[in-house]
Amino acid sequence: MKFRKSLTALVAAAALAAPLGLGASEAVAGTVAEAAAAPVASAAADNLPxxxxxxxxxxxxVGAGQxxxxxxxxDRYQCASGDVYWHLWTNR
Known part of the structure; x- marks a missing residue:
């Protein structure tokens, strides 16, 4: 399931890059970096590794965290908003 999501994101990024004149690898790298940064930055601020x-x-x-x-x-958890999914981060 996660592989399918990644593949879909890569295909979408490549399709968007063509009309803009960007290389597929640059568009994919930007998309992957943006998707990975949102939940990581949010959880890092709350020290939930x-x-x-x-x-x-x-x-x-929230149910799984509780x-x-x-x-x-x-002891602690956070549900960080991603592009499509909610990401569960905990302290241990």
């Missing part, structure tokens, strides 16, 4: 998983909805992300707290797997 462990990336857990992605979720379609905010509610599912279950981890209830079970003693981690």
């Amino acid at each position: 462990v990336y857990r998983d992605w979720y379609w909805t905010y509610g599912n992300c 279950q981890g707290v209830d079970r003693g797997h981690w």
Whole structure:
């Protein structure tokens, strides 16, 4: 599933790059960097170093984060907004 998302993003970036006169590799590199930077920067600000998983909805992300707290797997969590998915970050 994650591979399909990456492949779709790469194809879309290449399709957008052609009319703009950009090389496909430059457009793909920019797209990948932007997608990776959003949740990383958000989690780094809150000092939550462990990336857990992605979720379609905010509610599912919060539910998974709270279950981890209830079970003693981690003490703090954050659901960071990505381009499409919500990303769960924890403190351990």
